[in-house]
Amino acid sequence: MKRRYSIGIDFGTESGRALLVDLTNGEEVATHVTVYSHGVIGEKLPGSGQKLGTDWALQHPGDYMEVLRRSVSEVLRTASVNMEDVVGIGVDFTACTMMPLDSTGTPLCLKAEWREDPHSWVKLWKHHAAQTEANRMNEIAKARGETFLPRYGGKVSSEWMIPKIWQILNEAPHIYEAADMFMEAADWIVMQMTGEQIRNSCAAGYKALWNKREGYPSRGFLQSLDPAMADLAETKLRGTIAPLGSKAGGLSWEMAGVMGLCPGTAVAVGNIDAHAMVPACGVVTPGKLVMAMGTSTCHLMLSDKEVHAEGISGVVEDGIVAGLYGYEAGQAAVGDIFAWYVDHAVPAYIKQAATEAGITVYEWLEREASAYLPGQSGLIALDWWNGNRSVLADADLSGLLLGCTLQTKPEEIYRALIEATAFGTRKIIEAFTDSGIDVDELYACGGLPQRNRLLMQIYADVTGREIKIADSVQTAALGAAMFGAVAAGSEEGGYDSIVDAAAKMAQLRKETFKPNPAHAAIYDELYKQYSELQDIFGRGGSQVMKKLKEIKVKG
Ligand SMILES: Nc1ncnc2c1ncn2[C@@H]1O[C@H](COP(=O)(O)OP(=O)(O)O)[C@@H](O)[C@H]1O
Numbered sequence: 001m002k003r004r005y006s007i008g009i010d011f012g013t014e015s016g017r018a019l020l021v022d023l024t025n026g027e028e029v030a031t032h033v034t035v036y037s038h039g040v041i042g043e044k045l046p047g048s049g050q051k052l053g054t055d056w057a058l059q060h061p062g063d064y065m066e067v068l069r070r071s072v073s074e075v076l077r078t079a080s081v082n083m084e085d086v087v088g089i090g091v092d093f094t095a096c097t098m099m100p101l102d103s104t105g106t107p108l109c110l111k112a113e114w115r116e117d118p119h120s121w122v123k124l125w126k127h128h129a130a131q132t133e134a135n136r137m138n139e140i141a142k143a144r145g146e147t148f149l150p151r152y153g154g155k156v157s158s159e160w161m162i163p164k165i166w167q168i169l170n171e172a173p174h175i176y177e178a179a180d181m182f183m184e185a186a187d188w189i190v191m192q193m194t195g196e197q198i199r200n201s202c203a204a205g206y207k208a209l210w211n212k213r214e215g216y217p218s219r220g221f222l223q224s225l226d227p228a229m230a231d232l233a234e235t236k237l238r239g240t241i242a243p244l245g246s247k248a249g250g251l252s253w254e255m256a257g258v259m260g261l262c263p264g265t266a267v268a269v270g271n272i273d274a275h276a277m278v279p280a281c282g283v284v285t286p287g288k289l290v291m292a293m294g295t296s297t298c299h300l301m302l303s304d305k306e307v308h309a310e311g312i313s314g315v316v317e318d319g320i321v322a323g324l325y326g327y328e329a330g331q332a333a334v335g336d337i338f339a340w341y342v343d344h345a346v347p348a349y350i351k352q353a354a355t356e357a358g359i360t361v362y363e364w365l366e367r368e369a370s371a372y373l374p375g376q377s378g379l380i381a382l383d384w385w386n387g388n389r390s391v392l393a394d395a396d397l398s399g400l401l402l403g404c405t406l407q408t409k410p411e412e413i414y415r416a417l418i419e420a421t422a423f424g425t426r427k428i429i430e431a432f433t434d435s436g437i438d439v440d441e442l443y444a445c446g447g448l449p450q451r452n453r454l455l456m457q458i459y460a461d462v463t464g465r466e467i468k469i470a471d472s473v474q475t476a477a478l479g480a481a482m483f484g485a486v487a488a489g490s491e492e493g494g495y496d497s498i499v500d501a502a503a504k505m506a507q508l509r510k511e512t513f514k515p516n517p518a519h520a521a522i523y524d525e526l527y528k529q530y531s532e533l534q535d536i537f538g539r540g541g542s543q544v545m546k547k548l549k550e551i552k553v554k555g
């Protein structure tokens with residue numbers, strides 16, 4: 001039988017990658033990563049060098065195009081696959097990663113007249129500078145009894161589309177005015193490939209408050225935020241919203257040339273990175289919590305019922321797999337906390353020791369931290385280095401490390417940071433189970449489970465549950481490739497549904513992580529302390545974190 005392929009393109013926080021997958025069995029034939037040359041723009045604008053404010057995080061759209069240009073042709077070249085045998089393309093992206101466009105679909109930051117205004121740039125998912133707008137939106141939505149609010153755990157996040165747009169209107173009304181449309185980067189990149197302006201229902205649902213039955217928030221609500229935004233839904237957020245797995249269009253002649261593929265190749269509508277990973281773990285039925293663990297962690301669940309739970313970021317009908325309610329919760333920093341620690345807080349002698357041992361600093365710290373028992377260091381941390389997404393939904397919270405003494409070692413701190421992220425995940429699991437959504441099994445995917453065994457064991461011990469691991473190292477890209485195969489359809493050698501694609505293309509590793517009962521018992525005790533700290537610092541017991549932020553922002 002002739003082999004058929006699909007390409008998944010995963011746009012992460014620091015880099016993008018293409019993965020060429022065999023449709024019959026999910027074999028990952030070739031992969032290529034392109035690191036974004038502008039990275040995450042957090043301090044100053046490229047070109048003008050203009051300084052950015054606290055909590056800003058921007059990106060350059062040219063970096064996304066570079067991934068299409070370099071990584072796609074590279075996977076075809078290394079795999080020696082004929083372009084005619086690639087039947088589908090799917091993309092997944094971080095979200096809400098959004099940008100203002102002019103009427104030709106060009107990002108405003110690429111135009112000379114707007115380039116020096118920070119608000120013309122792509123706002124990355126972790127741009128947290130719209131917290132004031134999110135707070136105000138929450139107050140207004142609550143006061144008006146808006147029906148959308150309970151679907152989002154009672155709180156809209158500063159990471160999402162409407163707070164980000166409102167921040168633009170408040171701080172740069174000329175950019176709001178100049179924007180013909182605001183678009184998720186996932187939809188923009190699909191538009192670059194196909195020429196079709198189609199929004200995906202996943203990002204619209206989780207990040208722009210859109211609902212299959214009710215649409216976007218009402219004109220009355222948007223007007224109550226600012227009269228200038230009254231018509232936002234039908235103007236700057238206009239366009240078809242299509243379900244996951246739909247074909248957005250065929251690859252254009254121009255982009256086919258750029259990417260080394262055939263014109264007309266089916267391109268699926270975009271998807272969110274974490275959500276694409278769910279079917280790539282083989283999860284298409286309720287009761288299985290998928291942890292997409294990388295820079296951040298997203299927690300995804302399927303259920304046949306809709307419940308509204310405090311701290312669960314969103315429930316969207318058909319949001320992950322058609323026919324089921326998809327739930328998302330998350331931690332805004334996990335790998336990012338370890339990256340901060342390794343890059344900015346680890347002493348030189350450890351870097352030296354790691355170099356001498358021929359391993360990375362992460363590996364050195366993992367090796368040393370593995371020698372400790374739970375509780376042995378006397379440390380505990382709150383994992384809020386990038387605010388708290390679930391269950392408190394508050395970007396103004398910050399990290400905390402408690403219990404340091406003159407004997408404290410860097411590897412003990414590293415272990416405490418890992419444990420803190422595991423406690424945060426346990427809070428999320430409890431938020432699901434307390435609201436009546438059963439969590440029967442845990443699945444882990446993303447970069448971290450592949451790289452850090454200690455971390456996975458700590459998660460099993462802290463949650464008291466066995467954890468299954470996705471076999472794919474590129475789970476998001478695999479998920480995207482699966483949706484690409486669905487967009488192509490079975491007649492072209494693809495699949496007719498994501499459930500069919502998952503049955504053939506998703507694999508799990510044989511090895512799982514099982515809790516150690518003795519360690520789990522100590523972690524139960526430590527978790528009580530974590531919960532107490534969460535209530536003190538996150539639920540109004542102490543205003544210290546808020547005050548520190550206030551003083552910092554005032555400068
Ligand atoms: N050995 C390791 N242990 C723990 N974290 C690691 C290790 N190696 C890299 N990381 C973290 O992994 C994160 C990147 O995860 P990855 O899944 O590759 O990316 P993304 O989430 O952006 O798609 C970084 O934040 C980095 O700090």
Ligand SMILES: O=C(CO)[C@H](O)[C@H](O)COP(=O)(O)O
Pocket residue numbers: 012013093094095096125272273274293294295296297298328330
């Ligand atoms: O909020 C998201 C998904 O809903 C972001 O896309 C995600 O948290 C960032 O992903 P990553 O950690 O893989 O860079």
